Amino acid sequence: MSRSSRAVSPDESPVNRDGDPLSSARPLVLEASDLVKRHRSSGFLRSRASSxxxxxxxxxxRLRQGETLGLVGESGCGKSSLARLLTAVDRPTSGHVEVLGRRLDQLDGRALRAARRNIQLVFQDPYTCLDPRMTVGAIVREPLLIHRDPAPRRDRRRRVAELLELVGLNPDHADRRPHEFSGGQRQRIGIARALALRPEVVVCDEPVSALDVSVQAQIVNLFTALQRELGIAYVFISHDLAVVEHMADRVAVMHHGRIVEQGTVDEIYDHARHPYTAELLSSSPAPLP
Amino acid sequence: MCAMAVAPGVFSGWFGHGDPRECTLERSGQGPAAGHPFGFDIQGCDLYSNVVHGTRDSLTIGLLATGLSFAVAVVLGSLAGYFGGLVDQVISRVMDIFFGFPLLIGMIVVLQTFGVHDVWSVSVVLALFTWPSLTRIMRSSVLAVRSLEFVTAARELGAGTLRILVRHVIPNAIAPVAVLTSLSIGAVITAEAALTFLGVGLTAPAMSWGVQLNAAQEYFTEHLNLLVFPALFLSVAVLSFVLLGDCLRDAFDPRSR
Incomplete structure (x- = not known):
């Protein structure tokens, strides 16, 4: 249980350092090791500056079933890049990602498509993450069209209605287009799309930071309710420490592309060991009494 | 107004003497008369029905040439914009080559090598020189759409490249190039008239506004009506397509539906 004070990759030894003895009984759903992503500078004129x-x-x-890992850090620290690696949108330069024990980073074509069902992404910007030309029903139905087996043709309509209801939207609005909805409602549509394939893991990339505070609370509550109901594990990326404290079981602090500290909410928020964590915590405004 | 340019094709019998090939030389170049509102051309044929029948070839060339270049532009522009890299390099360099040609001279040279100057060959040559600008527009709007998050979302769901392009990228990127295409129909009709005027487009038994303007160039000082009426129809048609472009732009906005 003693956590190493070394900065990088605390999961190297087989000893469980999750800091939560309860969750260690549950199966691992997501495991990433030594992920590195280097963005190649393109163009032959700039190729020298590859340092x-x-x-x-x-x-x-690592992430266990039904658990929430909060990922905090300042903007530009690589949180979103990490989210894209975990969901196989980008390929890592090195290292690997395993979802339910399957390597996601090496698969191709059909196998990759099948493996992707288990890990889905919720986006930051509710305005650009939905195709403006499609109806809400079509957006939520699309995952079911790409992956044929989870819902046979005749069940799709019902499943879409079910999903919209699940995220608190009126299923009768399935024929409307995204621009008719508010930011919070659009985010719910994005969540419904992510849940369509019943994933084990949902990676949320700043899912509430584009929303105003009252709507944030609703969406955060929706996330926790869905977790209770469906047993989903979240990687919850945010720069908002208060939201992460509310949501997460464990917290990882990211700085310059590295995870500098990882532990339970209490460990991180009350007993930060890494100087950057302390700095991050002290820089956020104190909550009102 | 948008439909007006297409409609005249069926109008030719309106003022009685509908047959454009029924000519009497003694009426050569006469002004408007009863049943012949535009007067007669140099061969003594009814100018009104000539102009009306010219609509078909002029519009066919305009639509065919822009249709061809639009299809090429959508395909090549999406490929270049979406895949980038080598595909983009090759397509963009070919476009640059075409941009380097002086347009009219290029078309004249290519048309000279063709044996027949019919609607098809003229359309193909016109398309050959209009696709690069349309492709460039398509490429840049695909570049903009490609980086939006709903494309990432589709990729993350496991959608194939074809599905992403056809369902998400092209529908969202096509509006600018569609509007520009409808604008260039007018330009293409004008270019066809210019080519014919220069003697490398359609030739005499065919009827188009360009042919009529070409015939008029020797006589318009005496018979102004030969120049004015085809030119008037040409202008109206071009204007209509410009307006059609405006309508299209409004129709493509998902917010207005």
Whole structure:
């Protein structure tokens, strides 16, 4: 249980350092080891300047079923790059990602498509993450069309209605287009799309930071309710420490592409060991009494 | 107004003497008369029905040439914009080559090598020189759409490249190039008239506004009506397509539906 004070990759030894003895009984759903992503500078004129720092630099993390890992750090620290690696939108320069024991980073074509069902992404910007030309029903139905087996043709309509209801939207509005909805409602549509394939893991990339505070609370509550109901594990990325404290079981602090500290909410928020964590905590405004 | 340019094709019998090939040389170049509102051309044919029948070839060339270049532009522009890299390099360099040609001279040279100057060959040559600008527009709007998050979302769901392009990227990127295409129909009709005027487009038994303007160039000082009426129809048609472009732009905005 003693956590190493070394900065990088605390998961190297087989000893469980999750800091939560309860969750260690549950199966691992997501495991990333030594992920590195270097963005290649393109163009033959700039190829010399390849000494740039990697966006993600040796990140390792584990996630158990039904657990929430908060990922905090300042903007530009590589949180979103990490989210894209975990969901196989980008390929890592090195390291690997395992979802339910399957390597996601090496698969191709059909196998990759099948493996992707288990890990889904919720986006930051509710305005650009939905195709403006499609109806809400079509957006939520699309995952079911790409992956044929989870819902046979005749069940799709019902499943879409079910999903919209699940995220608190009126299923009768399935024929409307995204621009008719508010930011919070659009985010719910994005969540419904992510849940369509019944994933084990949902990676949320700043899902509430584009919303105003009252709507944030509703969406955060929706996330926790869905977790209770469906047993989903979240990687919850945010720069808002208060939201992460509310949501997360464990917290990982990211700085310059590395995870500098990882532990339970109490460990991080009350007994931060790494100077950057302390700095981050002290820089956020104190909550009102 | 948008439909007006297409409609005249069926109008030719309106003022009685509908047959454009029924000519009497003694009426050569006469002004408007009863049943012949535009007067007669140099061969003594009814100018009104000539102009009306010219609509078909002029519009066919305009639509065919822009249709061809639009299809090429959508395909190549999406490929270049979406895949980038080598595909983009090759397509963009080919476009640059075409941009380097002086347009009219290029078309004249290519048309000279064609044996027949019919609607098809003229359309193909016109399309050959209009696709690069349309492709460039398509490429840049695909570049903009590609980086939006709903494309990432589709990729993350496991959608194939074809599905992403056809369902998400092209529908969201096509509006600018569609509007520009409808604008260039007018430009293409004008270019066809210019080519014919220069003697490398359609030739005499065919009827188009360009042919009529070409015939008029020797006589318009005496018979102004030969120049004015085809030119008037040409202008109206071009204007209509410009307006059609405006309508299209409004129709493509998902917010207005």
């Amino acid at each position: 740039d720092t990697p966006a993600v630099d040796g990140v390792s993390l």
